[in-house]
Amino acid sequence: MSEQPPYLHIVDVLRQRIADQEWVAGDRLPSRAQLAQECGVGEAVVRRAQEMLISQGVLEGRAGSGTYVAEPQERVRMVRSRQHEHTDGSLFRAEMxxxxxxxxxxxxxxxxxxxxxxxxxxxxIPEADYCVRTSYEYLADGKPVLLSTSWEPYSITSGTLAVLPEGGPFAGMGVVRRMAEIGITVSRATEQPEPRQATAEEASLLGVQKGAFVTHIRRTYYSDDGRPVETADIVVPAARCEIVYEIPISR
Structure with a gap:
């Protein structure tokens, strides 16, 4: 088994010192030079450890001032469940x-x-085929909590009242109900979550540090004949949201 990288050890050390309340929310940490000397590592190792903790929302970097312990943030719970797809109205609004x-x-x-x-x-579909692309920014009490970019084949909804997810009589109903209104039954969905760091644009929209950790979910809905009818990239900041999957048990 490979040895733990030095910066990850420093991450654990800093986390523990915060947990032991050596530093509390709002406190400024000692300089990188001082921490490096205390921990017996180089300043570059301390910097990388601090950058990881900043991306996770544990620390906060302030230009020209130093690194501080961040104020704890309440994490929003996002439940992913097959049953929830059939909820009338907005699931997000109901969860909030x-x-x-x-x-x-x-x-x-x-x-x-x-x-x-x-x-x-x-x-x-063939590359360059037309789609309807919709970009979403979801807010809890006015603060951004997740981003989503949805793609639907234009050939499916063209000429119907459901062509725009957020326009017309079916606006805001969600993919499952909108497709049902034009005679398409959505029977399953797949989701592929993976951790990564936020892009500069995502960080700006979400109001988090550049490079902060996010969960990127690739979701695709399928009709009962196996045809993909929508795919989306959902970006959830790890420091603000926890994702819970509910798995139904057959009896």
Whole structure:
């Protein structure tokens, strides 16, 4: 088994010192030079450890001032469940209401956008085929908690009242109900979550540090004949949200 990288050891050391309340929220940490001397490592190792803790929301870097212990943030619980897909109205709004928060979202749709190669592969359509692309920013009490970019084959909804996810009589109903309104039954979905760091654009929209850890979920909905009808990239900041999967048990 390979030895733990030095910076990860320093991450554990700093976490423990915070847990032991040697430093509390709002306290400024000693200089990197001092920490490096105390821990017997180079300043570059301390810097990398601090950058990881900043990306996780444990520390906060302030330009020209130093590194501080971040104020603890309440994490929003996001439940992923097959049963929830059949809930009337907005699941996000209902989840936020259960937490005593107001759930809203902002969106922007573009029709007849050429599908890039990876999206075309996920939708099983030729590359550059037209799609409807919708970008979402979901908010809890006015603060961003997740981003989503949805792609639907234009050939499926073209000429119907469901062509725009957030426009027309079916606006805001969600993929499952909107597709049902035009005679398409969505019978299953797949989700592929993976951790990564936020891009500069994502960090700006979410109000987190550049490089902060996020969970990237690639979700695809399929009709009962196996055709992909929508795919989306969902980006959830790890410091603000926890993701819980509910798995039904057959009896």
């Amino acid at each position: 209401a259960a937490l005593g928060k107001k759930g809203t979202w902002e969106s922007r749709s573009e029709a007849m956008v050429s599908a890039p190669a990876d999206i075309a592969a996920r939708l099983d």
